[in-house]
Amino acid sequence: MTAPVSNGIPVSVRKLRKSYGSHVVLESLSLEIAAGELFVMMGPSGSGKSVFLRHLIGLEEPDSGEIEVAGQRVSSEVVESPHRLAMVFQTGGLLNSLTVEENVGLYLREHRLKPPAEITRVVAEKLSLVQLGVEDGAKYPAELSGGMRKRVAIARALVVEPQLILYDEPTSELDPLVALTIGREIVNLNRRMGATTVVVTHDRDLAFGIADRIAFLAEGRLLALGTPAEVRQSSEPLIQRFLAAEFK
Ligand SMILES: Nc1ncnc2c1ncn2[C@@H]1O[C@H](COP(=O)(O)OP(=O)(O)OP(=O)(O)O)[C@@H](O)[C@H]1O
Ligand SMILES: [Mg+2]
Numbered sequence: 001m002t003a004p005v006s007n008g009i010p011v012s013v014r015k016l017r018k019s020y021g022s023h024v025v026l027e028s029l030s031l032e033i034a035a036g037e038l039f040v041m042m043g044p045s046g047s048g049k050s051v052f053l054r055h056l057i058g059l060e061e062p063d064s065g066e067i068e069v070a071g072q073r074v075s076s077e078v079v080e081s082p083h084r085l086a087m088v089f090q091t092g093g094l095l096n097s098l099t100v101e102e103n104v105g106l107y108l109r110e111h112r113l114k115p116p117a118e119i120t121r122v123v124a125e126k127l128s129l130v131q132l133g134v135e136d137g138a139k140y141p142a143e144l145s146g147g148m149r150k151r152v153a154i155a156r157a158l159v160v161e162p163q164l165i166l167y168d169e170p171t172s173e174l175d176p177l178v179a180l181t182i183g184r185e186i187v188n189l190n191r192r193m194g195a196t197t198v199v200v201t202h203d204r205d206l207a208f209g210i211a212d213r214i215a216f217l218a219e220g221r222l223l224a225l226g227t228p229a230e231v232r233q234s235s236e237p238l239i240q241r242f243l244a245a246e247f248k
Contacts, residue, residue: 015066050090
């Protein structure tokens, strides 16, 4: 099987600010993510990680500031991105009434992007990329373990051959061993496909296990941004408390 080639694209965020009513969620967030990088945003629950991710694909409109993907401004007003973006949602978002195969192939079928035989081939290829077999394709989401459901959600995101792939809490509700294998999958896919990868998580082991760089978000501000070793050495008390697992 030939690995699909997808060139990652850079992301640039400048002075992003977002509030809901009087609640300021993101203060003035600036960061650059390089093409092909595996970038992790870590931070406590409620710190604004999911809100940040939603901005990258235009699901949210900033109060101010700019987001560019491959040099093009992202806005909720632009319906179709010229780039191939994919998001693995925190809840997986699989349709329970459809089989694994149908879930993974749904986008291609609905948009009539490929003939049926080709869709079958692509679906099998994406399932095998996340270590699922053809026999799993006939199952329904309810018949799968939590880890398998995450894998299906990832396979579904891969059908667009993403240049930028976003994962929201990919290890939530998984036991530590399964979380570890999902982390490895994310790294493997990043290295094989070259897509720029952004993971948001409050899973410390995942963040430090997979990231090229980590941004630590708390109360809408970046407290640290650097390699895992640099972030680990941060003198910020909040980061040290978080790393000591004093809270989630
Ligand atoms: N649509 C919305 N309307 C109002 N407030 C919102 C909305 N979306 C998010 N928020 C608020 O923004 C804050 C950050 O939410 P967000 O979901 O980004 O947190 P998070 O870091 O992803 O947390 P978790 O780790 O629990 O997933 C929270 O206080 C949340 O209540
Ligand atoms: Mg979240």
